[in-house]
């Protein structure tokens with residue numbers, strides 16, 4: 001299984017179960033955090049560094065008290081791949097280090 005090979009629906013489901021608040025399907029996965037704007041900017045900066053290292057970049061939506069990441073592998077045809085979950089792990093590490101909670 002190469003990092004940019006499409007995951008099956010079952011593989012996506014199994015991977016999603018490991019990460020609180022992440023949801024999606026074989027096309028895209030995402031999570032919304034409850035986090036203040038200023039701290040979200042710090043999180044985004046660190047996630048951007050991880051994205052550069054991985055050469056894999058999340059779509060990001062930032063609002064006053066919400067920060068949402070949405071991920072797909074465009075180069076594989078906008079499907080979910082193992083690389084997306086590698087990025088999830090990085091986002092979770094950074095977000096939790098800044099006290100981010102799963103949005104209700």
Ligand SMILES: C[C@H](O)[C@H](O)[C@H]1CNC2=NC(N)=NC(=O)C2=N1
Nearest residue numbers: 055056057058072073074075076
């Ligand atoms: C060559 C490689 O596909 C591209 O450089 C990278 C860049 N970052 C990327 N980010 C995301 N989300 N999906 C991609 O397919 C992707 N491709």
